[in-house]
Amino acid sequence: MKIVIHGGFFSESSQSDETKLKKQSALKDIIKKGYDFLQEHSALETVVYTTTLLEDCPLFNAGIGSQIQGDGKIRMSAAIMNGLDCKFSGVINIEDVKNPVLVAEKLLGEEDRVLSGHGAKKYAASQGFKAFSTETKERREEFNLKLKSSKTGTVGCVALDKNGNLSVATSTGGKGFEIPGRVSDSATIAGNYANKDCAISCTGVGEDIINAAIACKIVTRVTDGQSIETAFDKTFTELNEIDGFAGAIGLDSKGNMYWKESHPKIVFAAYDGTNTFMFQ
Numbered sequence: 001m002k003i004v005i006h007g008g009f010f011s012e013s014s015q016s017d018e019t020k021l022k023k024q025s026a027l028k029d030i031i032k033k034g035y036d037f038l039q040e041h042s043a044l045e046t047v048v049y050t051t052t053l054l055e056d057c058p059l060f061n062a063g064i065g066s067q068i069q070g071d072g073k074i075r076m077s078a079a080i081m082n083g084l085d086c087k088f089s090g091v092i093n094i095e096d097v098k099n100p101v102l103v104a105e106k107l108l109g110e111e112d113r114v115l116s117g118h119g120a121k122k123y124a125a126s127q128g129f130k131a132f133s134t135e136t137k138e139r140r141e142e143f144n145l146k147l148k149s150s151k152t153g154t155v156g157c158v159a160l161d162k163n164g165n166l167s168v169a170t171s172t173g174g175k176g177f178e179i180p181g182r183v184s185d186s187a188t189i190a191g192n193y194a195n196k197d198c199a200i201s202c203t204g205v206g207e208d209i210i211n212a213a214i215a216c217k218i219v220t221r222v223t224d225g226q227s228i229e230t231a232f233d234k235t236f237t238e239l240n241e242i243d244g245f246a247g248a249i250g251l252d253s254k255g256n257m258y259w260k261e262s263h264p265k266i267v268f269a270a271y272d273g274t275n276t277f278m279f280q
């Protein structure tokens with residue numbers, strides 16, 4: 001059993017040591033909760049649960065604390081993928097829900113599994129999700145001051161359960177100040193992908209992640225026989241060739257964990273039951 005989480009790519013770039021420490025301590029706490037949960041739950045249930053904890057923490061750019069789009073509204077995106085049956089579901093630019101990843105989870109049982117905008121919001125309401133504002137004072141102040149550099153991080157989780165199944169979840173408030181309706185990579189197969197061999201969650205500039213098709217490419221390379229390390233290296237070489245800005249975490253079915261970033265900015269944690277590995 002293994003679990004790896006991340007708290008985003010931009011997290012460390014423009015923030016004080018105090019904020020960094022707070023984020024690292026939040027990740028340490030959340031990964032332990034996720035690991036405990038994994039003891040009795042599937043990888044899929046665990047990535048959803050752990051991502052709700054990350055979404056509920058205002059330090060990260062997902063759920064509560066999400067960035068604000070150019071028209072002053074928060075629109076969030078989240079996706080999950082079950083490696084066991086290769087099913088992906090997600091919401092794109094959903095408004096007014098506390099945990100977008102839980103709406104993505106609900107959609108896994110539907111024939112139509114990726115919903116956007118108004119449709120996603122209506123679907124969430126029809127499933128009993130209460131209207132909830134994820135806006136925080138800090139994000140509104142940054143927005144009002146046009147503080148574009150003060151990015152916080154998208155979140156993601158990959159897990160391998162006791163039956164050897166992999167899953168992934170990724171959730172984001174986007175990049176902030178974007179053209180309303182801009183689609184993040186997080187609810188696409190470029191940012192969030194898993195099969196029975198490998199699970200990958202990305203963070204960084206969504207457009208770059210989509211250009212390099214990072215998550216889907218790494219997973220496919222592992223399935224085709226490359227080690228997770230080689231698959232990451234090859235994919236990030238291609239990302240660097242187009243000057244892309246991204247990071248990713250991953251797990252393969254043998255429990256090998258791997259991560260990489262094109263610039264040293266991602267903040268993430270891994271826990272193996274005894275040791276917590278913290279990065280950045």
Ligand code: ASP
Nearest residue numbers: 154174175184203204206
């Ligand atoms: N990938 C996210 C996006 O472009 C942002 C991030 O990871 O920080 O929407």
